Amino acid sequence: MGIRERLSGNEAVAVAMRQINPDVVAAFPITPSTEIPQYFSTFVANGQVDTEFVAVESEHSAMSACIGAEAAGARAMTATSANGLSLMWEMIYIASSLRLPIVLNLVNRAVSGPLNIHNDHSDAMGVRDAGWIMLFSENNQEAYDNTLMAHRIAENPNVKLPLMICQDGFITSHSIENIELLEDDKVKEFVGEYKPEHYLLNQKEPIAVGPLDLQSYLFEHKAQQAEAMKNAKQVIKEVSEDFEKLTGRKYEFFEEYKLDDAEMAIVCMNSTAGTTKAVVDKLREQGVKAGLLKVRMYRPFPAEEIANSLSNLKAVAVLDKADSLNAAGGALFEDVVSGMYVNNKNVPVVNYVYGIGGRDTKETDIEEVYSDLSKIVETGKAENPYRYLGLRKGEK
Amino acid sequence: MIDNNTKMEDMTPGGDIYEAGNAREFKTGDWRSLCPKWIEEKCTQCGLCFPVCPDDSIPVGEDQKRKDFNYDYCKGCGVCAKVCPFGAIEMKEEGKE
Numbered sequence: 001m002g003i004r005e006r007l008s009g010n011e012a013v014a015v016a017m018r019q020i021n022p023d024v025v026a027a028f029p030i031t032p033s034t035e036i037p038q039y040f041s042t043f044v045a046n047g048q049v050d051t052e053f054v055a056v057e058s059e060h061s062a063m064s065a066c067i068g069a070e071a072a073g074a075r076a077m078t079a080t081s082a083n084g085l086s087l088m089w090e091m092i093y094i095a096s097s098l099r100l101p102i103v104l105n106l107v108n109r110a111v112s113g114p115l116n117i118h119n120d121h122s123d124a125m126g127v128r129d130a131g132w133i134m135l136f137s138e139n140n141q142e143a144y145d146n147t148l149m150a151h152r153i154a155e156n157p158n159v160k161l162p163l164m165i166c167q168d169g170f171i172t173s174h175s176i177e178n179i180e181l182l183e184d185d186k187v188k189e190f191v192g193e194y195k196p197e198h199y200l201l202n203q204k205e206p207i208a209v210g211p212l213d214l215q216s217y218l219f220e221h222k223a224q225q226a227e228a229m230k231n232a233k234q235v236i237k238e239v240s241e242d243f244e245k246l247t248g249r250k251y252e253f254f255e256e257y258k259l260d261d262a263e264m265a266i267v268c269m270n271s272t273a274g275t276t277k278a279v280v281d282k283l284r285e286q287g288v289k290a291g292l293l294k295v296r297m298y299r300p301f302p303a304e305e306i307a308n309s310l311s312n313l314k315a316v317a318v319l320d321k322a323d324s325l326n327a328a329g330g331a332l333f334e335d336v337v338s339g340m341y342v343n344n345k346n347v348p349v350v351n352y353v354y355g356i357g358g359r360d361t362k363e364t365d366i367e368e369v370y371s372d373l374s375k376i377v378e379t380g381k382a383e384n385p386y387r388y389l390g391l392r393k394g395e396k
Numbered sequence: 397m398i399d400n401n402t403k404m405e406d407m408t409p410g411g412d413i414y415e416a417g418n419a420r421e422f423k424t425g426d427w428r429s430l431c432p433k434w435i436e437e438k439c440t441q442c443g444l445c446f447p448v449c450p451d452d453s454i455p456v457g458e459d460q461k462r463k464d465f466n467y468d469y470c471k472g473c474g475v476c477a478k479v480c481p482f483g484a485i486e487m488k489e490e491g492k493e
Contacts, residue, residue: 099410160409198414206416213411220404221411228409 002180002247009172012140012179013079013105013165014039016147018049019187022103023074023194026054026065028084031117032169033107036079059084063091063102070100071209073199075151078102081169082109082123089127095162096131096225098210101154102162104132105147108270108321109169110357118358119169121269121321124298125331131225133163133232134299136269138255140177142296143167145249148182151191152239158231166298168271170358182247190246229300236297253302255294256309258284262291264373265310267336268319269295272354272361279366290370295332303339310336311345315376317369319389323353329386348382354389365390397421424451428472431490434464438484445476445485 007015014036017025025044027037037053044053052069056062059080066076080088085106095102110116111123124134133153137143146165154163167173182190198207213221233253240251255273258280259265266276273294283290293309295302310316318337320330328334333351340347352369355361369389376382398407408414441461446454453470455463477485 097410098412198412205414208413208416208418209410211411211413211418212422216400217398217407217411220402220407221409223404224407224409227404 002182005179005181006176007140007144007179008035008174008176009137009140009143009167010035010107010174011039012144013147013167014043015181016144016187017077018043019182019184020075020077020148020151020191021049021188022051022077024052024054024066024069024076025078026056026062026069026076027078027080028056028059028062030059030081030084032109032119032173033079033081033084033105035173036105036107059087060091063088063095066102066104067091067095067098067100070095070102071098071199072201073194073196075194076102077104079105079107081107082111082117085123085127086111092127092130092132094210097221099160099225099228100162101151101160103147103150103154104162104164105143106164106166107169107173108166116357117169119171119321120356120358121166122323124164124166125322125324127164128299128331131161131229132299133159133161133229133236134297135163135165136296136298137165137167137172138271138273138294139172140167140175141179141249142251143172144179144181145243145247145251146296148187148190149239149243149251151194152242153232153235155194155196156231156235157197159228159235161225161228161232166270171271180247186246190243232300233297233302251296253295253297253305254309255292255296257292257294259291259293259309261289262313263289263377264315264317264370265291265293265313266317266319266366266369267293267295267306267310267332268321269298269332270321272319272321272366275361275363276366279363279370282363283367283370288370288374290373298332301335301339303335304343306336307340307343307345310340310347313347314380315373315382316347316349317352317373318349319352319354319369321355323356327386348376348380350376350382350385350387352387352389359390361390423468425467425470428467428470428490430472430474430487431467432465432470432472432474432477433486433488435484435486436464438482440482440484442481444479444481448475448479450475
């Protein structure tokens with residue numbers, strides 16, 4: 001039995017980082033993730049960890065310092081949000097292409113502009129093709145648990161990819177909830193030591209990291225990254241199963257909530273899944289066969305598994321908390337729909353862009369989606385697949 | 397060593413190179429469009445050319461005398477020809493004698 005506590009999402013992540021006790025944390029404060037390095041720096045000051053805390057002057061430097069540390073053979077972590085991640089952009093790709101298993105906590109926030117500090121997923125969606133493993137977290141407990149699993153996944157020799165854990169800015173990062181923590185020694189044992197095979201500070205084997213990689217080689221190195229991303233699926237499965245043995249908390253690629261006998265379902269990520277569960281429960285009491293598929297593992301994307309899971313439904317709504325502004329639908333929608341198409345699963349699917357810039361998404365909003373879906377179930381037709389939820393708009 | 401025929405499975409993750417001093421394996425001479433020619437009869441071994449070479453393309457022997465160019469790395473920048481007071485280095489178009 002673990003330790004019962006009540007912590008905000010940011011505190012929960014900071015506690016996980018204390019228990020992991022990484023060699024290096026390099027971070028720059030940005031709302032709403034600021035508290036993570038803030039709490040962590042107090043752990044450093046109090047001597048509760050022996051981490052080298054690097055108070056860098058920008059997020060570009062934060063990721064650069066993590067890259068240097070990780071290449072040297074150390075375990076490095078950081079945290080950021082929105083425009084902080086944007087400033088890391090160049091180094092985000094360097095981290096994944098150099099195959100450095102850095103762990104980043106991304107507290108999701110709208111990427112400006114116009115200036116906004118509240119939650120949506122535009123920051124995460126901006127790096128969805130950058131070669132990072134991306135795990136999404138519904139609540140504080142999941143943000144904590146995903147952080148504890150992160151290194152075992154990222155550092156696996158068949159993977160060697162950086163990993164980011166996402167949670168919703170303010171909605172979970174600043175909400176205090178009950179949480180069950182693992183004991184420090186159990187975390188230490190579960191996470192284990194980082195022992196890279198090749199690293200810069202190995203004086204017995206001088207190596208070169210990040211050499212020139214022109215036409216003859218980059219293609220193959222990118223394909224290696226893609227291969228590692230495929231391998232990550234099995235590793236995530238195994239680590240999650242080990243974690244379940246330790247804690248009793250079960251994590252899969254995605255969570256199926258009352259989906260078995262459902263006629264219609266919502267697909268979404270992070271905290272909206274919690275709101276959706278409450279609505280599903282209500283609708284179930286009324287005899288409505290509503291379900292939820294909550295994506296935990298967004299990269300690698302479990303396309304075939306999701307397609308199979310949704311295949312028996314009569315209507316599906318994919319909720320995107322970021323607008324791809326491409327006149328063709330949000331990122332999660334495109335991923336789900338292409339997964340269904342190539343796996344020959346033909347179910348009417350519609351897309352809702354919602355919650356942009358922290359726009360509140362209430363139970364009534366989710367009820368509206370299920371109400372729309374029930375019409376699709378009746379008619380079998382999904383007209384106007386690109387929709388908004390909670391947008392103020394005139395009739396014309 | 398990898399080359400144009402190496403399969404992705406045989407390449408290291410991220411292109412890491414597990415040995416030091418490997419820059420010499422990367423022959424950059426084929427970037428050259430102009431080529432320096434050493435005219436040995438005019439050379440007085442004054443020693444002005446080899447320190448200005450931005451690479452290491454003018455080998456100097458144990459006898460402290462320069463030898464002919466190492467074209468594996470010479471990119472044809474022409475600095476050596478510019479500093480030679482005796483006209484002992486001439487720049488020619490690459491591929492033509």
